[in-house]
Amino acid sequence: MSDYRTVCRTSDVPEGEARMVQLDDHRLAVIHLGGQFYVLDDQCPHAGASLARGYLQAGHVTCRIHHWRFCLSDGHNLDQPGPPRDATAHAVRVVGDLVQVQLDG
Numbered sequence: 001m002s003d004y005r006t007v008c009r010t011s012d013v014p015e016g017e018a019r020m021v022q023l024d025d026h027r028l029a030v031i032h033l034g035g036q037f038y039v040l041d042d043q044c045p046h047a048g049a050s051l052a053r054g055y056l057q058a059g060h061v062t063c064r065i066h067h068w069r070f071c072l073s074d075g076h077n078l079d080q081p082g083p084p085r086d087a088t089a090h091a092v093r094v095v096g097d098l099v100q101v102q103l104d105g
């Protein structure tokens with residue numbers, strides 16, 4: 001289990017928006033929706049599109065290319081469930097004004 005690492009400040013991602021953040025070799029989608037922050041790998045498992053550029057709706061993000069939908073909390077695919085088709089979600093916490101993520105491995 002790895003430590004939490006800071007990805008951005010809360011003010012960097014306004015409510016209802018998402019940002020791509022590079023952290024070492026990880027390209028992450030930081031999403032702020034409904035007062036919560038979520039972090040997914042910024043790579044759709046279908047064909048690699050940016051999920052930070054997806055459409056945000058209550059509890060999920062829709063990939064803008066072929067419209068697969070992913071749960072913001074755990075990354076599971078709402079349309080075609082199954083590990084190869086799920087997005088990768090990471091544990092997130094907010095400490096003060098810092099958004100921090102726990103990357104596995």
Ligand code: FES
Nearest residue numbers: 044046047063066
């Ligand atoms: S690239 Fe995301 S659904 Fe196809």
